[in-house]
């Protein structure tokens with residue numbers, strides 16, 4: 001599984017936990033809701049993955065192309081077209 005595929009899988013899992021947090025009724029403080037805790041930790045991890053997602057060949061960032069320009073990462077670098085594992 002490539003790095004881009006793992007990233008997309010993490011995003012799907014995060015959306016799944018956010019939906020569970022919104023849908024499943026939890027009695028008590030929401031801070032102790034396991035879906036909230038798992039979603040928060042996974043969100044921080046995804047943020048770290050986003051920051052460190054660069055091409056090993058040319059060093060170009062694969063998600064931030066500019067200040068307000070973002071793209072979904074693919075198997076190949078958008079700049080040098082080399083495969084990213």
Ligand SMILES: [Zn+2]
Pocket residue numbers: 055056057058059060077078079080081082
């Ligand atoms: Zn590259």
